Amino acid sequence: MDEFRFIDSIKPSYYRQSSVIKGVGDDGAVIQPNIGHELVISTDTMVDQIHFNLNNMSLEDVGYRVMVANISDLAAMGSSPLYYIVNISAPNSVTNEDLLYVYQGMNDIASQYRMDLIGGDTTSGHDLVISVTVFGNVSPKKKRLRSSAQIGDIVFTTGYLGEAGYGLSLLDSHKHDKLNYFVQRHIRPQPRVDFVRVTTNVNRICLNDVSDGISSELNEIANASNVSIEIDWDKVPIHKDMNHLEHSRLKQLALSAGEDFELVGTCSKGDWKLVRSLCEKDDIKVTEIGKVINRGEEPSVYLNEFGEKLSLDQSGYQHGNS
Template identity: 60%
Template sequence: MDEFSFIRAIQPKYYKHSSVIKGIGDDGAVIQPSSGTQLVIATDTMVENVHFSLEYMTFEDVGFRVLAANLSDLAAMGSQPVYYLVNVSSPHSISNDELIRMMNGMKELADHYHMDLIGGDTTSGQELVITVTVFGEVQPNKKRLRSTAQPNDIVFVTGYLGESGYGYQLIQDGYDESNRYFHQRHKRPEPRIDFVEVNQSIQRLCLNDVSDGISSELNEIVQASGVSILINWDRLPIHPSMIELEHKRLEKLVLSTGEDFELVGTCSRSDWEHVQTNCKNNGINVTKIGEVLAYKHQKPTVYIEKNHVKKRLNQSGYQHGNDKGD
């Protein structure tokens, strides 16, 4: 990697936000925070052959996916994306041109949300490792936290569940143009910033992004909020093309595979109608999947009802530190 030519190639010609006093080109970026907002910061690291593979993804796909995963965290916090930093460690076998293609994949998504690249770092290593840090702005009273679910809330989720995992399985089976939709859902997920934008009027939303599997995300919500949740299998949104999959396979995809980067959350019953209307008017699929129980257990628990039988839904999604293999 030629660090200096790489930096010159990715340095923005201008910055979209006037709050960027100094971006790339010095020892640090200088930002003037917007008045009346709070800064949300999220970071994520992706490693080749753990979180992505260049065997079936282009460098542009990799860049897009890494940034999308970070933006999903900002969406779950209710914030609007503004800046990002990128740290890259790459082997000598990857050229500057290929790394620039990866950055262009990020830029495609960043431009959509009017984000500025304000810095980062490069180094050489044995494998391609990418760390992205994103910054978002949020009004102090509109933070969307895991800890704000309340008894009698409606539990909802955006989009369909299990599509990314199914797309990955289809990719492993061999490319078929008829499955392109699912391939793209795995390679180029779309963070639900749109849901946050259209629901600014809702005073309280508890949100979590579906990165590790909905079973994991719901358990994080009940632990943070000190409540219990009951969801119904028959209400979970599943793409029509997946309905006929073998049941155990479908169950794992929907509940545990993750990386759909949809949003799961809760809101008051009085606000649910407004959330539905806001989403419908903006082409966002949102589904009621359950409710926060009206009583609090000594131990917060997630339950799933299937075939009229209620069982505990354990935290069975992807856990960091375990190789995911994709």
């Protein structure tokens, strides 16, 4: 890897954000923070054979997905994407030209939100490891924190759940090409920045992005907000073309597979009608799936199905008492 030549090849010719004073090409980036806003920072790392498989994904797809994972975190905080930094460790078998495909995939999604690449580093290593740090801004009173759920809130989710996990299984089976809808939902998901944009004037929304499955995300909300949550299985949004799957498989995908990068969250009953109306105007699917309830002895998440209440832990569902 020729690091200096590579840096020259990825250096932007211009910056989309006027707040960038100095980007790639110096010892550090220089940013002029937006007055009246707070900075949101998130980072994620993906490792070959753990988070992605180059046997069924292109290098561009890998770059795209690692960026989506980070942008989705910004959306879950209620923030607007601004900049990103990329650190890559790559084996000697990966050339500069290969890495350019990774950066192209990142730019495919970053350019949609006018995000600027402002720095990073490359080094040699045993495995291909890609780490991205993203920066966004948010108005102080519009942060969407996991800790802001309140008893009586409506619990909702955007989109359909389990699609990315199903797409991965189709990809692994080699029975469907990359143009299949569910395969695309795995390799080219779309972060819900649109939801954040249309609901910016709603005073209080609690959000978490669906990276690990709603069984995990809802438990994180319950613990952070010190509440309990109850959802109904028959309300969980599932694409009609997945209904043929065996029931336990369908539940595993919808509740625990993750990587849909949808948003799950809560808002007051009074604001729910507004949230739903705003989303309908922008053609964003949003579904009420449950409610926030008294926490009892400790924060918990429950799944109602066929008249039975199941305790839904962070790894999935199990029989339990309410």
